[in-house]
Amino acid sequence: MIGAKWLREDSADDRIPATGEAWNRNDEMNTDPQNQEIDHDPLIQVEKVKSFISFDGAFTIETRGHNGGLAFLWRNQHEVELLSYSTNHVDVLVDSKGWNKYRLTGFYGEPDRAKRKDTWDLIKKLHGQMTVPWVVIGDMNNITHQEEKRGGRPYPNWLIKGFQQCIEDCGLVDLGMEGYPYTWERGHGTDQWMEIRLDRALVSSNFMNQFTDAKLVNLKISTSDHNPILLEPFTRSKYAELGRGSIAA
Numbered sequence: 001m002i003g004a005k006w007l008r009e010d011s012a013d014d015r016i017p018a019t020g021e022a023w024n025r026n027d028e029m030n031t032d033p034q035n036q037e038i039d040h041d042p043l044i045q046v047e048k049v050k051s052f053i054s055f056d057g058a059f060t061i062e063t064r065g066h067n068g069g070l071a072f073l074w075r076n077q078h079e080v081e082l083l084s085y086s087t088n089h090v091d092v093l094v095d096s097k098g099w100n101k102y103r104l105t106g107f108y109g110e111p112d113r114a115k116r117k118d119t120w121d122l123i124k125k126l127h128g129q130m131t132v133p134w135v136v137i138g139d140m141n142n143i144t145h146q147e148e149k150r151g152g153r154p155y156p157n158w159l160i161k162g163f164q165q166c167i168e169d170c171g172l173v174d175l176g177m178e179g180y181p182y183t184w185e186r187g188h189g190t191d192q193w194m195e196i197r198l199d200r201a202l203v204s205s206n207f208m209n210q211f212t213d214a215k216l217v218n219l220k221i222s223t224s225d226h227n228p229i230l231l232e233p234f235t236r237s238k239y240a241e242l243g244r245g246s247i248a249a
Helices: 024-028 042-052 113-127 157-170 205-210 236-242
Strands: 001-007 056-063 068-076 082-086 091-095 102-108 134-139 171-176 182-187 192-198 199-204 213-220 227-233
Touching: 042 056, 042 068, 056 082, 068 091, 068 102, 091 113, 113 134, 113 157, 134 205, 134 227, 157 171, 199 205, 199 213, 199 227
Parallel strands: 102 134
Antiparallel strands: 001 068, 056 068, 082 091, 091 102, 134 199, 171 199, 182 192, 213 227
């Protein structure tokens, strides 16, 4: 099992992204009133989550000012090699018993539309670094079609076309998503209710060839306005055979 937790809280977009919870059990841990203040430290939060879900590895990118940070966690310490990171991504190589090596990039797209090209350029740069099977998963802060947004103003076409071109240039494919079609919402129960699919998994052709049964599921179990997504590379029977888990973001 590998998980990415986005701790971002800033946005210049038409939304205000809240913390994306990969594990909602995190909400149960801060029960001591005397620990309320210290638990706001992202590093402490991540360590608590890692301990709570019995993971070995964790990598955290600290906050900058009012901005949030990124956290990447994995079950078995020796199976993950850190390749690179920035304020918007964590890139690792996964070498797990019973699997061929593959590359996993947890990603958070730039929320400021004026800087969205930086997101596309970063994905293109990462694409050129390795040829092993690759999956990019997370909150891309972008949609690929107008149908991925319900309510509010139409999404700017230049952002859609730019993101589509980035995906095409990198030879990636959107894995699709099972379950509820949107991953973020605002104004639920009001006339301003808006829902968008901002989270996705983009995969290379050799990733699809290696993980022919891979699927992405919208869990829709979060108490925040942002749903966690779960990438299942194998069927349930294959999981039992390998003794391995999934990837959550």
